[in-house]
Amino acid sequence: METTKPIYTKADPPEGFSAPGVFATTFDKVIGLARSNSIWPLPFATSCCGIEFMATMGAHYDLGRFGAERLSFSPRQADLLMVMGTIAKKMSPVVQQVYEQMAEPRWVIAVGACASSGGIFDTYSVLQGIDRIVPVDVYVPGCPPRPEQIIDGFMRIQDLVASEPLRRRYSDEYRELLIKYGILKEK
Amino acid sequence: MENSFITDKLRRKFGEDILDVDDNKDILTITVASPVSYEVIEFLKENPGLGFRFLTDLTGIHYPDRGLSFGVIYHLHNLYENKRLRIKTFMSADNPAIRTISDIFSSANWMERETYDFYGIIFEGHPNLKRILNVEYLDYFPMRKEYPLEDPTREDKDNRYFGR
Secondary structure, rough: OOOOOOOOOOOOOOEEEOOOOOEEEHHHHHHHHHOOOOOOOEEEOOOOOHHHHHHHHOOOOOHHOOOOOOOOHHHHHEEEEEOOOOHHHHHHHHHHHHHOOOOOOOEEEEEEEHHOOOOOOOOOOOOOOHHOOOOEEEEEEEEOOOOHHHHHHHHHHHHHHHHOOOOOHHHHHHHHHHOOOOOOOOO | OOHHHHHHHHHHOOOOOOOOEOOOOEEEEEEEEEEHHHHHHHHHHOOOOOOEEEEEEEEEEEEEOOOEEEEEEEEEEEOOOOOOOOOOOOEOOOOOOEEEEOOOOOOHHHHHHHHHHHHOOOEEEEOOOOOOOOOOOOOOOOOOOOOOOOOOOOOOOOOOHHOO
């Protein structure tokens, strides 16, 4: 009788030097590897893209495979802000406040046409893309995008997380970026 | 309740201020002069024979080509007779102001705020006339037919791709 073998998945090791019993690499890469496979996403779902995200989190597409099993419904314990859906101008301070409450390092993914550019809602009441209020790392096109596309966007975030130098969040460029968005005050 | 019963009662009470009566299609529509609109609605609600005690809707309209370009439209409902009534009143663009009916119908409070928010119609005597749906810093009234519907802050639209 055939027995089912358990499936083990593991991340590829980063670049480094290996010898029997020894593996040497940089701190950046080890931390990046750990972070990129244990991202806690904060879903900010306002419309149909949020429905697609529910499918993405469900058993069939299973975002948990990528280490993102644990959704964080508090911004303070979240690594990745996933904005999915139309953001009205009246809601933009809320999105910005949620972003401000997240601890560094933090990433943002704009899922769907509305979050990326306002989409079809080119009108007085809708924010024309969340990158007007918070810095965005990855944009996922689609109206709404399929779960595969959301997963692809999530994997691009994983690439960014894995390759990010530890110094980046302390750099002047990053500081200037946040000042540009009004999230940090100029000294 | 017959349409003529309502119009006769209103004509007897308000005379020349009842500007127009239209019962050709759907519900009876009565256009009244804006200075008496408050009294007309109060009369329709309080008169025992009429009893329009429910305000279904209140909204604004903008006809930029007309002399009296701003309008306010009230939908009233007599729940006992299941009779509906539409009251229209128009104001000039120089002074789009009308007396609030929020002391007759409390439900008019938010609807008048919404009408102010989108058309800039001033409801005199309203207890809290400020924007209700749009952002506070919006510096125009978006449903007036003098502004483009598109977001004016968007820079990435190239007219060539939109055939203009």
